[in-house]
Amino acid sequence: MIQKLRLKLIMASIFSLFLVLIVIEGIIGIMNYGKIIKDADRVLNILSENSGRFPEQFPSGSDYSRLSPEIPFESRFFSVLVDYEGNVILTDTGKIAAINETDAITYAQAVLEKQRERGFIDNYRYLIYQSETGERIIFLDCRRQQEMFQNLVFNAVWVSLLGLGSVFLLMVYLSSRIVKPFLDNYEKQKRFITDAGHELRTPITIINADADILEMDFGENEWLADIQMQTKRMADLTNTLIVLSRMEEGLQTEMVVEFPLSDMVEEIVTAFRALAKVQQKELRSSIMPMICMKGDQKAIYSLFTILLDNAIKYSDEKGMIFVTLEKKKNKIRFSVFNTTEYISKEQITHLFDRFFRIDDSRNSQTGGYGLGLSIAAATVAAHKGTIAAETKDEKSLQITVTFPI
Numbered sequence: 433m434i435q436k437l438r439l440k441l442i443m444a445s446i447f448s449l450f451l452v453l454i455v456i457e458g459i460i461g462i463m464n465y466g467k468i469i470k471d472a473d474r475v476l477n478i479l480s481e482n483s484g485r486f487p488e489q490f491p492s493g494s495d496y497s498r499l500s501p502e503i504p505f506e507s508r509f510f511s512v513l514v515d516y517e518g519n520v521i522l523t524d525t526g527k528i529a530a531i532n533e534t535d536a537i538t539y540a541q542a543v544l545e546k547q548r549e550r551g552f553i554d555n556y557r558y559l560i561y562q563s564e565t566g567e568r569i570i571f572l573d574c575r576r577q578q579e580m581f582q583n584l585v586f587n588a589v590w591v592s593l594l595g596l597g598s599v600f601l602l603m604v605y606l607s608s609r610i611v612k613p614f615l616d617n618y619e620k621q622k623r624f625i626t627d628a629g630h631e632l633r634t635p636i637t638i639i640n641a642d643a644d645i646l647e648m649d650f651g652e653n654e655w656l657a658d659i660q661m662q663t664k665r666m667a668d669l670t671n672t673l674i675v676l677s678r679m680e681e682g683l684q685t686e687m688v689v690e691f692p693l694s695d696m697v698e699e700i701v702t703a704f705r706a707l708a709k710v711q712q713k714e715l716r717s718s719i720m721p722m723i724c725m726k727g728d729q730k731a732i733y734s735l736f737t738i739l740l741d742n743a744i745k746y747s748d749e750k751g752m753i754f755v756t757l758e759k760k761k762n763k764i765r766f767s768v769f770n771t772t773e774y775i776s777k778e779q780i781t782h783l784f785d786r787f788f789r790i791d792d793s794r795n796s797q798t799g800g801y802g803l804g805l806s807i808a809a810a811t812v813a814a815h816k817g818t819i820a821a822e823t824k825d826e827k828s829l830q831i832t833v834t835f836p837i
Contacts, residue, residue, distance in 0.1 A: 438611045442603045449599055453592045461585055468577045472557040473550065475507055479570050480561045484511040484524055508573035512540035515566040528573060540569050636667050672803050675734070676786075676810055687728040693764065694723040697757045700736050708744055708753060715744070717755040725764055725835060727815045735811045736766065738804045739831055743770035746829075759837075767832040775823050783821045784809040808833075 478486065486504040500506075510531050513522040523536045531539075543553055544567075549560050555575040560567055640663040647656050701717045708715035725732070743753045747770040754769040782788045787802040808831075812819040817835040 435611075435615070438607050442600070442607055445603055446596060446600055450596060453595070457585075457588050457592065460588070461581075464581055464584060468574060468581060469557070472572050472574050472577070473559070475503060475509075476550075476557065476559040476570055476572055479509065479511075479572075480559055480568070483563070484509075484568060484570055509571060510536050511568055511570045512536050513563065513566055513568045514540060514544070518544060521566060530573070531571075536571075539571060543569055632670050633667070636663050636670065639663050640667070669803075672807065676803060676807050684728070687730070688726055689729055690724055690726045691729045691732075692723075693725045693732070694719055694721050694757060696729075696733060697736055697755070697766070700733070700740060701755055704740050704744060711744065712750050713744060713747055714750075714752045715755070716752070717757075719755070719757045720759055723757065723759050723764060725837070727835075728811075731811050731814070735808050735833070738808045739766075739768045739833070742804055743768045743829075743831075747771055748773045762837045764835040764837060765832065766835075767830055769828065769830040771828050774826060775829055776826055777823060780821050780823055780829075784819070805831075 486507075508528040508530075510523070510525040510528045512520060512524075514520050518541075520537050520540065523533045523540075525531050525533060525536055539553060539556065539558075543551075543558050543560065546553075551558060552574075553571075555573060555578055556571040557574050558569055558571045560569050562568075640660060643656050643659045643663065647660075650656075697719050698717075701715065701719070705715050740753070740755065747753055751771040752769075753771075756765070756767045756769075758765050784805050785802075786806045788805075789802045809819050812833055812835075815835055817833060819831065819833050821829060821831045823829050
């Protein structure tokens with residue numbers, strides 16, 4: 433249990449860090465890409481104001497003041513002038529070596545089909561503006577800026593992955609050291625329960641035997657009857673705690689066998705029909721035949737007995753219990769539904785806690801300890817399954833167990 437909690441903590445921490453890194457890298461990426469677009473648009477605005485050329489001297493102005501004086505010498509661009517009917521009038525490729533006249537015309541035609549004033553085509557940022565003789569399209573080469581942006585993203589991703597890996601290893605190492613004292617205490621607690629249970633069995637058996645001898649010598653009386661009843665309760669509680677402790681330790685390999693689950697459930701339901709009838713309750717079932725599973729047969733039998741016994745005990749007067757067993761794809765699903773007087777959704781969340789009781793007065797009448805469903809949950813967990821409880825109207829309870837095949 434503690435190891436599962438540790439794993440969940442590690443995964444939650446890594447996932448949280450992953451989300452934070454994605455957000456940070458996303459913001460940085462958007463800001464950098466936005467800067468590329470803004471810088472390119474400033475250059476294009478200057479070129480459009482000067483008929484596709486840089487002025488010999490930058491005048492004062494917001495677009496000019498933000499640019500380096502080296503921009504005219506570093507920028508690679510070309511332009512195409514077309515008339516209002518789309519015919520090419522003039523191409524200017526003197527400031528770029530990678531584009532010839534044919535390429536320039538091809539790019540211009542592609543841009544005109546987009547019908548957008550600004551945008552990107554390949555590695556070029558373009559601007560379309562009106563001139564006296566037609567529309568001039570200026571293309572600015574942003575290849576270097578885009579490659580720098582791609583390198584930034586690539587490096588950021590790799591650094592993030594390395595960071596996540598480092599944090600994961602660090603979390604695994606540190607969490608093992610942090611959890612170790614709790615794990616040791618938990619193991620000691622389980623050993624104590626098992627050992628104490630075995631040690632208590634002998635004196636309880638002796639007390640019960642002595643009470644039987646006294647009963648034979650002096651006859652029945654209320655004090656001896658009370659001693660016998662209480663020793664039986666102590667013996668049952670001790671055995672229950674030992675079973676719970678064993679289930680939490682996991683399955684023992686030698687106990688795992690393949691057995692006919694459908695036959696087992698049918699047998700348990702049949703055994704409880706008489707009890708349900710005596711209490712004037714309706715017990716129905718839908719059991720798919722020929723279902724088999726691998727596991728601790730004795731523990732699974734106890735699991736289904738606990739669930740069905742719980743359903744009959746705590747169903748309302750003249751209530752209904754419905755048992756379902758089915759196999760879907762690679763899972764076995766077992767559910768027990770019963771009507772009840774009242775159960776809140778808050779109580780549902782504590783249903784599998786140790787010693788939890790929905791109604792203490794009723795448990796005293798039925799002899800419950802609040803451990804049955806804890807044992808059921810531990811048994812399911814030992815078989816790598818899941819168990820869940822739900823109520824839709826607070827007047828019924830359904831417990832569903834799912835086992836992988």
